[in-house]
Amino acid sequence: MIRASNVVYSYLKYGRTGEEPVSVRALDHVDLEIERGSFISIIGHNGSGKSTLAKHFNGLLFPKEGTVWIDDLPTDGKGNLAQIRQKVCMVFQNPDNQIIGATVEEDIAFGLENMQVPTEQMQERIDRSLEAVGLTEKRNENPGCLSGGQKQKTAIAGAVAVSPQCLVLDEATAMLDPRARREVIRVARKLNEEEGITVILITHFMDEIIHSHRIFVMDHGVVVQSGTPKEIFADPGLLEQYHLELPPVTKLAFGLRQKGLPLELPVLEPEELLKQLLRIRKGGGAC
């Protein structure tokens, strides 16, 4: 679905007037491949280049060196941009910059019109996506009158309604309460499993990525690691090195194992910890 080969990107920082702009390298020879229909996550410290990379996936930024392909379309800024944006839909970190409608519903409808969704399908898609994020009661509200989390939900509903081939969520859940956060991840997984939509999740919440097919770890503009959640979470030292951490339950299981409980590590979910504890008790040979 998406392939990045040797991608380099630098921003020009202008800063104080009169001074020469400085070039800041945000992506440093990034190679990665995302298969169609997969659910992948990108994690990394603040400023590691996650958003910059994501903006390459729908042609908001173009590589200074190297190439990004969406299917077989290179994002070189030469004419296939509209096609690329039809395929890849992005939800940004700050929803203020992407909400434009006068009401929540209009905002979602606007996105659908842009994607040339037939009018007769629009209402149903709007209803479904509002329901999915739990925003139905605010449908006629002016987006300016929403709370922070409700704005994020509006942006997510807009992207979900479009049902693109690839959905990029760039910290789209950063301001949601735990239940809403879980709900959004559930919706994304459902779109992935049932409709084969490729999902790219960028997040600082480690508990959101435990179901990904693959996790990419970024550090200072470089993809330094990639692997399945079990692989990535097997080594607490590795994550710490990159300013990241284990989910709480994973840490707890590490501690219990160190104190002698024969747990199979890493444990990624409370449910899994419980199962293993019950198994150990049955076996009788705990400590």
Next chain:
Amino acid sequence: MLIDIQHLNYTYPSSGGVSVHALNDITVSFEAGSFTAIAGYSGSGKSTFVRHLNGLLRADSGDIRFQGESIYGKKYPISRLRQKVGLVFQYPEHQLFCRTVLEDAAFGPLNMGHDRETAEQMARRALERVGIGEELFSSSPYELSGGQMRRVAIAGVLAMGPEVLVLDEPSAGLDPYAKRQLFSLLKEMQGEGVTIILVSHSMEEIAEYADRVLVFYGGRICMDGSPEEVFSNKEELDRIGLEMPQIMECMWRIREAGIPVEGLSCSEAAAEELILKAMKGGSDA
């Protein structure tokens, strides 16, 4: 009492739709030097509430007393309140507006009447405290990553040396390391006597750092207590749509499944001990 709030009500003027009674008869007080977290589902009134604390929004009825004096009094100097009660917004973009990071952080101190040199000194120190390095000082705040922007916004408020620091979801968008750094800074400030009030959706961070948690629900405060007290009330949490911290949830599930852990805890070390003890207690063969 440092801040004393009585029967506060606030309704947003309707935008064509229905008007929202966002704060409903809020009565609560905050002691000097305390560390309080505010939780609650999206739209429960948290941001609306904290925007009242420095007079940014004015209640329809009720009163807020700061150091014994009503901030709604005719002669009350709201501008001085804004210096004493620093508010960091939910969206950092909403409070960054200068050309460079350093100017932005120096804006508050300048505004308080400090000369440029002193103001920049204060700004540098605040930026350093949130982990923004010299190399970003001359960047435009809009040329930063999401997490960097948030740290600059926090520094801008810190630079004014407020007595009360109110932060609306300050850790949203911060990486785990930066989060820990921010919270140890807040703890340090609490040690220096600063009162901390923050909104958070992370039950983990509330459990680890706050002494008290207020839970908002439909514009009211529906729970008020220590994190352990509040989070172990599963029934009420379910009703209002909140979740336990993950560690506590583990313990709760383990107990439900018949492994006799004694009590619930949010702390990893305590959880470890309790689970080990329960597992040693023999199997139910």
